[in-house]
Amino acid sequence: MIRGPVLPQLRDSLWSLVARRLDAIERGLTLVVEGLDCSGGQLGPVDGLARDAMGGPVLVLLAVDGDALLTARVLSACEFLTRVGDSLVTAVPEANFCGGIGGRVLLVGTDASATSLESLRRLPLPAFQVCRLEPFRLAGTERFAVRWLSAEGANSSPRLAAAPTPEFNVSKERSRDWATLRSLCERIDPGVRIDGDRFWRRITWSGRLLGEVWSVEGELRALTADGVQSTLSGAGEIRAFVDQLMRQYMKVAGVASGNASPEPASAEAGGAAKTRDSKHRGPPGGRSSPIKAGEESLRSSLAAARLSPEEYSALGGSAMSSGGGTAGAALADDAARIVAAQEGPWPPLRRTD
Amino acid sequence: MSADRFLDKVHLEPDLERIPGRSLLRRLFRRGAGDVSREREAIVIAFASGKGGTGKSFLATNSAIAMHRSGKRVAVVDCDFGLANAHLLFGVNPRYSIQHLLDGVVPVQEVLAATPYGPGLVAGGSGIPSLAELDARHMETLAGALQWLARCHDVLLLDCPAGLAPQSMVTVLAAQHVVIVTNPEIAALTDAYALIKCLARQPVCPVVHLVVNRVSPAGLGRATFDRLAEVSRRFAGCEIHYAGEVPEDSAVTHRRLGQPPLLLSLPECATTQAVLSVIATIEQRIEAQLRSMSNDGVEARMLEQIRRW
Numbered sequence: 001m002i003r004g005p006v007l008p009q010l011r012d013s014l015w016s017l018v019a020r021r022l023d024a025i026e027r028g029l030t031l032v033v034e035g036l037d038c039s040g041g042q043l044g045p046v047d048g049l050a051r052d053a054m055g056g057p058v059l060v061l062l063a064v065d066g067d068a069l070l071t072a073r074v075l076s077a078c079e080f081l082t083r084v085g086d087s088l089v090t091a092v093p094e095a096n097f098c099g100g101i102g103g104r105v106l107l108v109g110t111d112a113s114a115t116s117l118e119s120l121r122r123l124p125l126p127a128f129q130v131c132r133l134e135p136f137r138l139a140g141t142e143r144f145a146v147r148w149l150s151a152e153g154a155n156s157s158p159r160l161a162a163a164p165t166p167e168f169n170v171s172k173e174r175s176r177d178w179a180t181l182r183s184l185c186e187r188i189d190p191g192v193r194i195d196g197d198r199f200w201r202r203i204t205w206s207g208r209l210l211g212e213v214w215s216v217e218g219e220l221r222a223l224t225a226d227g228v229q230s231t232l233s234g235a236g237e238i239r240a241f242v243d244q245l246m247r248q249y250m251k252v253a254g255v256a257s258g259n260a261s262p263e264p265a266s267a268e269a270g271g272a273a274k275t276r277d278s279k280h281r282g283p284p285g286g287r288s289s290p291i292k293a294g295e296e297s298l299r300s301s302l303a304a305a306r307l308s309p310e311e312y313s314a315l316g317g318s319a320m321s322s323g324g325g326t327a328g329a330a331l332a333d334d335a336a337r338i339v340a341a342q343e344g345p346w347p348p349l350r351r352t353d
Numbered sequence: 354m355s356a357d358r359f360l361d362k363v364h365l366e367p368d369l370e371r372i373p374g375r376s377l378l379r380r381l382f383r384r385g386a387g388d389v390s391r392e393r394e395a396i397v398i399a400f401a402s403g404k405g406g407t408g409k410s411f412l413a414t415n416s417a418i419a420m421h422r423s424g425k426r427v428a429v430v431d432c433d434f435g436l437a438n439a440h441l442l443f444g445v446n447p448r449y450s451i452q453h454l455l456d457g458v459v460p461v462q463e464v465l466a467a468t469p470y471g472p473g474l475v476a477g478g479s480g481i482p483s484l485a486e487l488d489a490r491h492m493e494t495l496a497g498a499l500q501w502l503a504r505c506h507d508v509l510l511l512d513c514p515a516g517l518a519p520q521s522m523v524t525v526l527a528a529q530h531v532v533i534v535t536n537p538e539i540a541a542l543t544d545a546y547a548l549i550k551c552l553a554r555q556p557v558c559p560v561v562h563l564v565v566n567r568v569s570p571a572g573l574g575r576a577t578f579d580r581l582a583e584v585s586r587r588f589a590g591c592e593i594h595y596a597g598e599v600p601e602d603s604a605v606t607h608r609r610l611g612q613p614p615l616l617l618s619l620p621e622c623a624t625t626q627a628v629l630s631v632i633a634t635i636e637q638r639i640e641a642q643l644r645s646m647s648n649d650g651v652e653a654r655m656l657e658q659i660r661r662w
Binding site (some may be wrong): 016297299301302304306316 | 517518519522539550551554580581583584661
């Protein structure tokens, strides 16, 4: 019997599939945490909190057949994002969300929940996207295609408008230094962001912390990601601080010759970072620690396993080295010798004339 | 279930005491004796080859059965993620495979299937089209599973996929002993040498045993080994050990699905005797090197390779 392609219908099975393949639904979408309760325990948790390629938060919900609370959970998630979406940057620091980028809610369903998806798609909710996974079979393996039901689709990424960052409260004496610092930070990379509250600013790239600046008692105090604190009281200190920011940026972007594994914030930045780091990339999935200095990686040892002409020739293959004989001639000689030894010497040739 | 009824369902060897070499094997795998004071863990033996179709699965399954008959607890892990066939040689169709394990669908306890001939089997996958789909997380999952299996068995046989992909090398390097199965033909020989060369470049090289399969005429296996050993010593600086040769046998190549393994169906034939001789040689060498070899644990060895990926 030929079985048609099917996606799991149970929530747990479907979620284990979706959670592993979020990147296939939308490029750069990575799961941060599972089970986000945003309704005070009344409606059940949102299936996952993810981070998209821009560094914005995405609440991922699954639509399964017979989920009576689905609409309520979607509404609750949208309302939660509207209320506290801006604060997720600091509330979930492990997610490395980028400040100033609004969040969205993503509902993922299958054919089994098509009716629910269709009705929810029509709801006039801000920053809400719906997609349906459609399975098919290719060369004996089951795959799924993503069909976006929202009019905008994945490309436009509708988001909630991010709350404006309050103005940085810096003394008049240091306002020029602050302006200089900002302009230098913009030169590091267009993706470098500066956000925070009235007395504190954090400088990030792709959600990764590069450094922090405080306004304290009329002074500008800076802290690098390595934990070095300084007071910015002149062009020299500012340049030294920006130099530290630059080094940290190179580290997290994978530009440095070290062993960073960059996680792109945008598609463009991600592509560039991957290209730059391709020679030093770790295992796919990259959870292992870096290779020690002077140690050969597994891949390079595999690449070095290529046979030289001398080795090939010594093994008995003559085609590569001399080009005249047939491959495996030496093995054939071995076989002939063994047969001759087993059968004894040949009788002397008899003259026929 | 009462004890008697349980025992009825357990595969027992009636003539276990008459099997030659059993006392040797008992000594070999006795735990807590001598210098071997580490945590109890199985001897891990990988069956590998550079080229496919050399007879790895045949040797791995028959070795497993022979070792089981000598009184050891044996498990075979078919590490071929795409084109597995060890379950066919065992004549079973397990519900779960290594694919389910790697996907996190079921734990290793569920994937480990019993076979009619005694050894446990973790069947290989058949739905993973490319090794490239296996990332470090998958391999870490496999490392954890192998660690559990190693603690529950005396011998763990890894039927490794052919080729020199990093994923297959990680499984090969998880073992303390690697049995390279080759054929007396130039393609298999060069691929086997490429594997040896690669193993020789690793920080910790496992003990390499060579089996020459499908040999005709008899004695060509030794000649093939001599040639390969010489090249390995000269160019790769690696010592390999001769485990023996297995003759070309139409009874092996013409076997049908569902037939019991050769070791049981034709116990007196030359091929079976050759396989038993190969296993005995490997076991003797394992015993000789047991005390000198470090046993960091299969999981630690695999994680070390994943780190170096």
